[in-house]
Amino acid sequence: MLGWRLKEFSHPYNSISSAKAIMLLDQYFHTLLPIIEAELVSAVAQANGPGLSELHSMLSYAMGWEGPGAGPETRGKRIRPLLVLLTTAAAGGEWRVSLPAAAAVELIHNFSLIHDDIEDQSTHRRGRPTIWKQWSIAHATNAGDALFALAHLELLRLAETLPYPRVIQAARLLNQTSLHLTQGQYLDLAYEQQLDLTEADYWPMIAGKTSALLAACTELGAIGACATDETRQAYRQFGVSLGLAFQVQDDTLGIWGDSALTGKSTDSDLVTGKKTLPVLYGLSKKRAFYQRWLRGAISPSEAPSIANLLAEEGAKEFCLHQVERLTNQALAAFTTAQPQGEAAAALVDLANLLLHRKS
Amino acid sequence: MLGWRLKEFSHPYNSISSAKAIMLLDQYFHTLLPIIEAELVSAVAQANGPGLSELHSMLSYAMGWEGPGAGPETRGKRIRPLLVLLTTAAAGGEWRVSLPAAAAVELIHNFSLIHDDIEDQSTHRRGRPTIWKQWSIAHATNAGDALFALAHLELLRLAETLPYPRVIQAARLLNQTSLHLTQGQYLDLAYEQQLDLTEADYWPMIAGKTSALLAACTELGAIGACATDETRQAYRQFGVSLGLAFQVQDDTLGIWGDSALTGKSTDSDLVTGKKTLPVLYGLSKKRAFYQRWLRGAISPSEAPSIANLLAEEGAKEFCLHQVERLTNQALAAFTTAQPQGEAAAALVDLANLLLHRKS
Numbered sequence: 001m002l003g004w005r006l007k008e009f010s011h012p013y014n015s016i017s018s019a020k021a022i023m024l025l026d027q028y029f030h031t032l033l034p035i036i037e038a039e040l041v042s043a044v045a046q047a048n049g050p051g052l053s054e055l056h057s058m059l060s061y062a063m064g065w066e067g068p069g070a071g072p073e074t075r076g077k078r079i080r081p082l083l084v085l086l087t088t089a090a091a092g093g094e095w096r097v098s099l100p101a102a103a104a105v106e107l108i109h110n111f112s113l114i115h116d117d118i119e120d121q122s123t124h125r126r127g128r129p130t131i132w133k134q135w136s137i138a139h140a141t142n143a144g145d146a147l148f149a150l151a152h153l154e155l156l157r158l159a160e161t162l163p164y165p166r167v168i169q170a171a172r173l174l175n176q177t178s179l180h181l182t183q184g185q186y187l188d189l190a191y192e193q194q195l196d197l198t199e200a201d202y203w204p205m206i207a208g209k210t211s212a213l214l215a216a217c218t219e220l221g222a223i224g225a226c227a228t229d230e231t232r233q234a235y236r237q238f239g240v241s242l243g244l245a246f247q248v249q250d251d252t253l254g255i256w257g258d259s260a261l262t263g264k265s266t267d268s269d270l271v272t273g274k275k276t277l278p279v280l281y282g283l284s285k286k287r288a289f290y291q292r293w294l295r296g297a298i299s300p301s302e303a304p305s306i307a308n309l310l311a312e313e314g315a316k317e318f319c320l321h322q323v324e325r326l327t328n329q330a331l332a333a334f335t336t337a338q339p340q341g342e343a344a345a346a347l348v349d350l351a352n353l354l355l356h357r358k359s
Numbered sequence: 360m361l362g363w364r365l366k367e368f369s370h371p372y373n374s375i376s377s378a379k380a381i382m383l384l385d386q387y388f389h390t391l392l393p394i395i396e397a398e399l400v401s402a403v404a405q406a407n408g409p410g411l412s413e414l415h416s417m418l419s420y421a422m423g424w425e426g427p428g429a430g431p432e433t434r435g436k437r438i439r440p441l442l443v444l445l446t447t448a449a450a451g452g453e454w455r456v457s458l459p460a461a462a463a464v465e466l467i468h469n470f471s472l473i474h475d476d477i478e479d480q481s482t483h484r485r486g487r488p489t490i491w492k493q494w495s496i497a498h499a500t501n502a503g504d505a506l507f508a509l510a511h512l513e514l515l516r517l518a519e520t521l522p523y524p525r526v527i528q529a530a531r532l533l534n535q536t537s538l539h540l541t542q543g544q545y546l547d548l549a550y551e552q553q554l555d556l557t558e559a560d561y562w563p564m565i566a567g568k569t570s571a572l573l574a575a576c577t578e579l580g581a582i583g584a585c586a587t588d589e590t591r592q593a594y595r596q597f598g599v600s601l602g603l604a605f606q607v608q609d610d611t612l613g614i615w616g617d618s619a620l621t622g623k624s625t626d627s628d629l630v631t632g633k634k635t636l637p638v639l640y641g642l643s644k645k646r647a648f649y650q651r652w653l654r655g656a657i658s659p660s661e662a663p664s665i666a667n668l669l670a671e672e673g674a675k676e677f678c679l680h681q682v683e684r685l686t687n688q689a690l691a692a693f694t695t696a697q698p699q700g701e702a703a704a705a706l707v708d709l710a711n712l713l714l715h716r717k718s
Contacts, residue, residue, distance in 0.1 A: 054545070145540075148507060204410060
């Protein structure tokens with residue numbers, strides 16, 4: 001019900017079957033990921049120099065290239081750079097032009113993870129100690145700043161292939177996005193101390209924390225294709241809605257997903273105490289869930305029954321409805337953008353992958 | 360002996376007396392500082408929005424506009440933006456064009472102070488609690504990131520008045536400078552754990568920590584005047600050497616200056632244990648100072664006698680010689696740049712002010 005169905009599309013690639021689309025996406029992953037990775041390696045190499053190999057190692061560790069457990073598993077899916085490149089291709093451009101933008105968003109993503117881990121006092125990420133835990137808060141703060149600067153330097157490499165006004169537009173966008181990330185993170189930190197929150201407080205937080213960077217991916221992709229303002233805005237909206245849908249889906253799985261309810265209830269967002277959409281919904285109702293939340297931390301063994309309680313108060317239905325609404329919004333924007341060719345089909349599949357639906 | 364003497368100059372403003380130059384600088388301060396401040400206020404305002412007033416307050420506190428003790432004293436001298444504007448004027452440009460660049464470097468400077476205070480665990484700056492102390496490490500990390508993004512956004516406002524290739528050149532420069540800051544800071548943090556250091560280890564550290572941003576000021580100023588590559592490079596070198604001279608002067612005063620030797624010996628860099636140039640010089644000699652340093656923290660009451668010991672081993676003479684060498688280097692670059700008019704004279708005075716020499 002919540003997934004995207006290719007049959008809903010009325011574009012040229014409508015004739016491509018779902019199985020074909022997956023194959024296409026696999027091809028894109030196969031072809032593009034090594035190229036993205038090489039671009040990232042060369043961007044991060046700029047932090048190196050005499051006496052600076054440890055700084056470079058911290059960044060390489062953060063990117064999943066060095067240290068124990070280095071490898072594809074610790075690198076994340078690199079969905080963001082792929083989203084940039086596929087959008088450029090779907091908007092009629094040459095994906096290679098957008099390679100610096102693709103690498104830049106991935107560097108910004110990893111910069112924000114390094115600092116978020118400090119701010120949230122997270123000791124582990126993708127099964128490995130976080131940078132601040134492995135080195136120190138001082139080094140992690142500084143290494144994050146280095147990655148931030150590298151991201152923006154990398155973006156400016158667009159000037160080698162794109163007209164200057166587009167490059168400046170892209171640079172402004174990436175900085176506005178970075179600012180938006182900090183605004184979302186500020187709200188997240190501020191909410192920790194607050195109980196009188198409603199679901200209305202949720203949207204500006206995830207608009208900054210999650211949606212801004214995905215919107216930057218699709219908008220940068222459109223800029224790389226020198227798309228018209230209308231098309232660029234449509235791709236941006238596609239990214240905005242996709243990002244919001246993704247986060248709400250993630251929040252829903254964080255309470256009612258398999259790993260939250262069975263065996264690994266320690267992973268439940270109810271146990272970690274995160275102010276996700278279902279929790280904010282429950283708090284705003286001020287009923288039994290709210291009363292339980294007031295009494296303090298929820299243990300892993302309690303998580304399944306409190307997840308049930310929250311569902312009974314309507315939170316799950318509310319969230320699933322939001323995912324559907326936002327997915328439809330994303331689809332509508334995607335249709336408006338009139339994406340072209342095989343890249344468009346692959347983009348749909350990438351969106352599905354992001355929404356945890358392997359279709 | 361160490362100051363700059365206007366009489367050494369052989370340029371048009373040679374006819375301007377030193378007293379006149381100070382008057383000029385005062386005029387520039389009087390005229391330009393309110394304009395710079397207004398630009399900074401409007402740049403920082405972009406972090407504000409619904410629910411974000413506390414984030415905006417953190418930044419306003421960092422900029423010296425809000426909170427206890429807010430005012431000119433807590434704002435610093437705003438020497439960097441003035442350096443940008445005066446360089447543009449001296450290079451034959453219109454200072455107003457460089458206003459976004461001037462504001463941007465000041466925002467970068469303040470961003471780096473917020474993060475440095477976390478990294479150095481400094482509880483006070485300019486007589487007030489630091490951001491992390493007043494709020495939290497989480498909020499200070501995030502607020503610093505916001506200021507970083509605002510700085511780069513502000514710089515891109517150059518596109519309103521400068522040709523695009525110049526804007527991209529400026530944006531690249533500010534990001535390279537930001538990266539260089541983190542490289543210098545990395546070395547500073549790494550040196551804390553090391554004893555086998557010599558004065559050779561000093562230069563790359565302060566090239567990043569101090570000199571990079573001052574070099575960016577003068578280079579951005581030249582870019583704002585659309586100067587030739589040769590002139591831009593000369594202004595850059597002026598900033599590089601000025602920055603190094605300033606830091607070595609500061610390090611020298613940090614051990615043998617009035618406040619380090621008398622009364623407030625708690626301010627002595629010997630007491631705080633900073634790896635400044637005199638200390639690195641002393642460590643590399645491996646004589647009595649080195650032996651004393653090995654034995655642990657130096658108390659305020661010991662500071663004057665150890666400062667004497669260090670001077671006897673040649674550290675003071677060495678540092679004063681370095682300041683003279685670097686000041687001459689700065690002067691030579693300044694001469695090569697062929698600065699013009701009253702702004703050139705004011706620039707000399709600003710350099711003197713930076714070198715703690717009110718001339």
